[in-house]
Amino acid sequence: xxxxxxxxxxFLRYWKKLGxxxxxxxxxxxxxGIATYTQAGAAYGLNTLWTAFITFPLMAAxxxxxARIGLVTGHGLTGTLKKHYARPxxxxxxxxxxxxxxMNIGADIAGxxxxxxxxxPSIEPGYFSVLFTVMLLFSIIYFPYQKIAAVLKYLCAVxxxxxxxxxxxxxDWLTILKDTIVPTIQFNKNYLTVLVAIxxxxxxxxxxxxxxxxxxxxxxxxxxxxxxxKRVTEEMKRDVDFGMFFSNLVMFFIILTAGTVLFKGGIHxxxxxxxxxxxxxxxxxxxxxxxxxxxxIGTGLLAIPVLSGSLSYIFCETFDWxxxxxxxxxxxxxxxxxIAISLILGLSLNYIGITPIQALVYSAILYxxxxxxxxxxxxxxxxxxxIMGDFTNKRTANILGGFTLLLMTTAAVTLIYLxxxx
Numbered sequence: 149x150x151x152x153x154x155x156x157x158x159f160l161r162y163w164k165k166l167g168x169x170x171x172x173x174x175x176x177x178x179x180x181g182i183a184t185y186t187q188a189g190a191a192y193g194l195n196t197l198w199t200a201f202i203t204f205p206l207m208a209a210x211x212x213x214x215a216r217i218g219l220v221t222g223h224g225l226t227g228t229l230k231k232h233y234a235r236p237x238x239x240x241x242x243x244x245x246x247x248x249x250x251m252n253i254g255a256d257i258a259g260x261x262x263x264x265x266x267x268x269p270s271i272e273p274g275y276f277s278v279l280f281t282v283m284l285l286f287s288i289i290y291f292p293y294q295k296i297a298a299v300l301k302y303l304c305a306v307x308x309x310x311x312x313x314x315x316x317x318x319x320d321w322l323t324i325l326k327d328t329i330v331p332t333i334q335f336n337k338n339y340l341t342v343l344v345a346i347x348x349x350x351x352x353x354x355x356x357x358x359x360x361x362x363x364x365x366x367x368x369x370x371x372x373x374x375x376x377x378k379r380v381t382e383e384m385k386r387d388v389d390f391g392m393f394f395s396n397l398v399m400f401f402i403i404l405t406a407g408t409v410l411f412k413g414g415i416h417x418x419x420x421x422x423x424x425x426x427x428x429x430x431x432x433x434x435x436x437x438x439x440x441x442x443x444x445i446g447t448g449l450l451a452i453p454v455l456s457g458s459l460s461y462i463f464c465e466t467f468d469w470x471x472x473x474x475x476x477x478x479x480x481x482x483x484x485x486x487i488a489i490s491l492i493l494g495l496s497l498n499y500i501g502i503t504p505i506q507a508l509v510y511s512a513i514l515y516x517x518x519x520x521x522x523x524x525x526x527x528x529x530x531x532x533x534x535i536m537g538d539f540t541n542k543r544t545a546n547i548l549g550g551f552t553l554l555l556m557t558t559a560a561v562t563l564i565y566l567x568x569x570x
Contacts, residue, residue, distance in 0.1 A: 189406025
């Protein structure tokens with residue numbers, strides 16, 4: 149009994165230490181990500197499982213660099229760009245980031261509304277979308293950062309539902325292991341499009357900005373002035389690694405669920421999260437259906453504050469406006485107004501003829517175009533001694549970062565080619 153209490157105590161201590169890394173990683177598995185991973189599993193079975201294995205170290209490397217930039221400079225990624233790089237680069241990122249993030253928000257809101265309608269069919273999806281938007285906006289404006297961070301961290305637990313669904317029926321774990329470790333690539337347009345979509349969903353530029361800014365927010369809330377040293381950077385790295393591992397673990401199980409339930413059940417085309425939830429019901433039972441549907445709503449509540457917050461930080465650091473989730477509305481009006489505008493614009497996409505899937509495609513294209521440029525800049529910053537001092541990249545970070553840059557550049561070129569070839 150004492151051993152159980154000791155283990156529980158150690159786990160709680162470890163959980164309390166987890167911060168921006170966990171929230172960043174978990175927000176990556178938003179409703180639009182769920183739709184992407186589900187489509188991959190439904191269309192190609194277990195043939196895309198290996199992407200979760202491959203992308204983990206790449207995500208962790210880039211997010212660790214972003215976190216380190218925030219810790220060392222005391223500025224978010226936008227603030228660091230503004231201070232050390234040409235303004236056109238900054239404005240270019242702003243131009244691409246704004247529509248991509250708004251479309252992502254719109255797709256997530258629509259997905260949550262549709263799943264809400266599945267749970268309560270008598271209420272139209274549009275009403276749920278409006279309800280979730282108002283609820284999120286009120287929470288972001290009314291509650292201070294520390295409460296928001298605490299709520300976001302516990303919302304991460306909602307993602308655990310995706311780890312339950314595959315265990316509700318028999319699995320061939322040897323086949324699953326093989327498809328996880330051995331990459332399978334099909335050189336056709338549809339398969340390559342899915343791969344590019346997975347990369348754009350997992351290594352998303354808005355997460356770079358959020359990670360750096362959240363490290364700055366964490367510094368502000370420490371009782372003592374933070375002295376950045378090896379111990380601090382190692383703690384940050386553990387947090388980021390755990391968050392990215394958690395994100396990819398959830399991604400793995402979503403693909404696994406779709407690959408073993410939908411693909412084997414003959415359902416190979418799933419375009420929306422509500423279709424994914426609905427298609428699970430006759431094949432895996434009500435338990436899987438309800439878990440999946442509740443998970444979509446929970447991940448939306450987690451991801452949308454991250455998306456809108458990232459966009460607001462980008463704008464406010466660009467134009468030197470007062471910023472911060474820890475500030476009250478009257479102390480940082482522009483910051484909260486941008487969040488409100490992004491949520492309202494995202495909601496409005498449902499009423500102007502842009503479907504959630506179209507929004508996902510457009511945002512993926514914009515993410516795919518900006519990610520390589522941002523990764524190149526992040527690598528340059530993290531190897532610049534004038535900015536990072538003694539905390540420049542080590543060889544392993546540069547190898548992983550360089551490979552990520554190469555991979556995302558290839559994905560961007562492939563994405564452009566696939567769009568032109570249509």
